[in-house]
Amino acid sequence: MFGVLLLLSSCVSHPDVPSASKDAKCQPDIFPDYCDVTVPCNIAPLNFMLLKDKFDECVARFTTADGKQQTYGDGVKVQIPEDEWHDMLDASKGKSIKVEVWGKKKGEWLSFKPFEIRVAKEPIDEYLSYRLIEPTYVAWSFMEIAQRNLTSFEETQIFNNEITMNDRAKGQCINCHSYQNYKTDNMLFHVRLSNGGTVIVNDGKVSRVNMKRDYTISGGVYPAWHPTAKLIAFSTNLTRQAFHTSNDNKIEVYDLASDMILYDVTTDSVTIVSNDPELLEVYPTWSPDGKYLYYCKSVPLPEEMRDKDIRTTYPKVQYNLYRRSFDLATHNFGDEELVYDAASSDKSVTLPRISPDGRYLLFAQGQYGCFHSRHRDADIVCIPMDKFSGSALTIEASSYVDLSSLNSKGESDSYPSWSSNGHWIMCASRRDDGNYSRVYFSYFNNGKVEKAFLMPQEDPEYNTFLLKSYNRPEFMVEPVKISVDEFSKVFDR
């Protein structure tokens, strides 16, 4: 019985193309929008659907660069078997797949203008990890850090917040998974509240550490692994959140204080990188060669606002981007350099990431604050680093790379990152409905950025059914090999 069910569910529908149809004179309104996107040559099938309330059926014909054709369609959904899809990608690498779509509406077929899926030669990193969490406010229950194979639809759990929770009243939060150089033998994530600590994997060995020292304001928060050494830069933060009573942004997350530390994994030692008592340092990230530490730092508030509650001054808290050179031999940092002056243009910069070749800088920019995933005006900005010659770049520099095809209009785009080959930009965006963040990818080549596309799912409606946000998506070139159970054992010790 089960076998029969499996067999039935694995049957693929290859419907006939409608013999007669009316010309719709436009491209189809499909979800996700994969019209004229550029995709990696190893991505999972781009399954899509026509809107259920507008159409009853859908047929799509895919024509690969070698002229082979195949049709798909089951109800309003187009779901392509993985092996057939990868054959299509292989046949069209560096070229395009033509997609013709027909939609049936009240018994009549409409034929839409064909669109193309361009297949880039460059693959995307095979794995992606993220935290799945409701876009909630204060309360939470189950959350997990999961990893997804981007060449298929396989998703597995890295860790969850229930297995080691020993105090229900406190609850447990897990966050900030981070990897060294896209690999997973050296990685970390935090466990907060009940049974808390930072779980660090050092050459495959798991340990739990408490990074709080009497000279730091908190344990490590936002991490950045040094690309070659067993060093992790962290910000330390006293973070709070407050809620707008009548504002589209709904939530403000802000820091009362934040500094930066350097954690030496080998010696379990913590040294202060910067701890200006007046200003807030956050979001460290290393240059790919490990010679610079980039980070965001707030600018001083206007004199008349300095003693006021942050709940009234928050719209004036703005961050610029700085960097300091780093000497690996001595672990000494050089003087601070202002790289990008956002505040002078009434903007605030967060979450910097340097491309693997060191030529480009990505960050999220909004009008104020450090938590742009909740700011509807937040967009991703890309700046060529060759424009930085020692004097601070300004907002004009953001026009060198046009990211309009990556950014959404009026919804938060945040948490940018690069794939390990530097050809794929990823961001977390709430563009689909303003509430649930989803992962979007864009092809990047020599400063040119193609239209962003949503991470594919086996069922295109999955994005509607999933009432969780994708939080902190991070590329990985290999999966995390340590099981949930193995991770949990460090909490027994």
Place this chain on the structure above:
Amino acid sequence: MINISKVSNGILCVSLLAFISFVAYILFINQEVFYTAHDRSEFIFGAPFFHRLLSKPFGLIQYVGAWLTQLFYRPALGAGVLAAIWALIFYVGSKAFRLNGSAAAMMLLPVACLLTSVVDLGYWIYILTLRGYWFSQSVGYLAMLLLLWVARCTPRKWHIVWYIFGFVVYPVLGWFALLFILCLAVVEKITWREIVGIILLIFAALIWHRLFYSNLKFDDVVFAGLPRFVTPTDSSTHASIPFWVLGGISILISLCGRYLDKWIVPALCSVAGIIFVSSLMFKDKNYIDEMRMVRYAEDDNWKEVLNIATDAKKPTTTMVFLKNIALMNEGGLLDRSFKIGNIGADITNPDSLFVSLLSIASPLVYYNYGLMNEAIRLNFEMAEQKGFSPFYLKMFSRCALANGDEKLVERYTTLLHHHPFYANWKPAKVAKNVVDLQRAYSDELTGVENSDSYIVNTVSLWRDSDIKVASEQALFYSMLRCNSQCFWPSLRNYLKMHEGGDFPLHAQEAYILFVDRAPEEKRMMIPVEEEIYNRYKHFCDILSKQVKPGKTIGKVAEEMREEFGDTYWYYYFFGRQYSNTVNSKDSEIAS
């Protein structure tokens, strides 16, 4: 001999009939509970919800249970399906345990346990996190009995296969798989097979945890499916009683069912079942009335909300809030609210469980006061912990519509459209009052504000609003706060916004009281009705006579309720809940 058999059959029939009638009656009087069960039970169509449940043992049965709970939208239909499952349990159970003649009536006891489990929850219904609770235990028990029946139809030497099978189906049946092994083992004479069965039973959870569920806490794998009533702050043992009794009775029937073919057994089982259900069932009029009010409020049927409120003797805080929203929409808030009553009674509950407006209806209340961001936040906090049930999905849709987030409306309604009874559901048009009140609310940053006094304080601060309905609400809530400093500016603004209108009864009562109580405060002179003024004087006379050393506030309140319970003054002296000074009903009256 024939006569004894006839009597025996007669007693069996009468007992069954009596029990069936009792079950039908209990199901009938719990219709509102079942509707609420569907409203607060999560079932999300699609892979994420399915996979989430299947990642835990007993998840499949929970999934089935969650789907079936949707049928409670039509309480009679859901109850009918539940009763049909119990009828099957009776039939299959009597076959599985080989209960002949009168002994078959023993199967009334498991049915009584299952019936109890759906009517003894009380306020747990609002905070229950067990998916598919309402049907999953009945479905699981039926599956267990079917297995037992089939197993006992096979030769005894095959039983070892069934013990192993019981172990294998542990991820599906959870604790019922263990019960199956145990029942099968105890009905037979102990041999090495039964010993193997018992060993499998003891180690089943451990083995499955090691093999398959290592990403779960061991506690969540042991006795999977056996309902535990625990939240981070509360726990209950009484709600688990029916399941322990169910397990115990099943073993008892396995052990001695064959000896119970006695004429008295049906009568005893029927009576025992009725007593068991009656003693554990949650009975409280406010509990049901509250559910009805929430149901009508969800549909914006404010007339019915008012009807229920008018009949309620001692309404709960939730009922008071819903009644006041109803009066805002139907008119007469400042003329009728204190007549109907604003003193919220505590909920009754058999354990320490704390449930308040927050869990029962807070998003609905915040939505209707136009406090949309708070409504969304609370909706998320609740749904995220208790499940994205229709109640929360509907509220999400309505809030999104009020905020103009069309895409979000579409997402939530798409989820609802997969529900068998919400296929064409659309959020109702946003009421004018909600739109107006949304405008009355300026933006500021707040902390975690969840209490009902937050609503009272927030709305009472709308005293400068140039929106008519907001000025009325501000005046009303400043009266609820019993705060003269809030009252005067609110009254001024109200009169300015309602120029030429009547001076509402309760506003007059408050006016007279505050003029009398705080004459030093900057106040305004407005003519009031003589009759109301005289009544206030009479109230004060009576009150001064009641005040005697040693007499508690509660006692005075009780004695004055009949004559003055419909006035603002009564609320001010005996019922205030949101002012800074809280009167204990047991404290002595200060002069």
